Amino acid sequence: MSELLSIYQKLFDRYGPRNWWPAESAFEMAIGAILTQNTNWNNVEKAIANLRSADALTCRKICTIERLELEALIRPAGFFRQKAERLQLFSGHLRDRYQGCLDKMLRQPLEPLREELLELKGIGPETADSMLLYAGERLSFVVDAYTGRLFSRLGLLRGDEKYEQIRSFFMTRLPAETGLYNEYHALIVAQCKEHCRKRPLCRGCPLEKDCIYRQQNP
């Protein structure tokens, strides 16, 4: 078994299926992907609950709601002014180019679609890949800060790779299965939330024996 699959298996054995992305619709996932930028998911849940109560989890409503009202609804998610703008830019694009139909957008050819998302202000690579993988079930590995941190510690990355390099690292080594991509990213998050934050401690970590950081710092 490849090294990446072996690590995957250890994480899956420890944490089980993560059932990502937690949302009731693809559009809600896309909105959540923007709201969770550099923000604890707990806070995002509050914002999404507010949007749901206001019946504002649709493209049409996000497009037409007053900016200040949208800001107030998503306030718990932090960075609420930027995020309100980003939600409306994304929804406006969806309305203008795909008649507001997210499924239609997500069925487009992968790489051009990814580039199209990246051209939108406020959608960077992680947000784009989250939308593609989780809302669209498209084959695009999601990289985040945890990913680089964990695989550097495991000695599989140097630590100075750019986003696209890390994404390619996984995509050229893993079987082309969206279910695997989905679970792997979610498991990395679960792992890092429990063990690999900024503190240099791997005790009890399911990857303990593989973790070169621990070998270097017993």
Added chain:
DNA sequence: GTCCAGGGCCTAC
């Protein structure tokens, strides 16, 4: 009080 979270943009060198 301090640190951090499932980033991304902008500006200055």
Added chain:
DNA sequence: GTAGGCCATGGA
């Protein structure tokens, strides 16, 4: 092309 500042809330 890249390091540093900025955006903001809420929980640990």
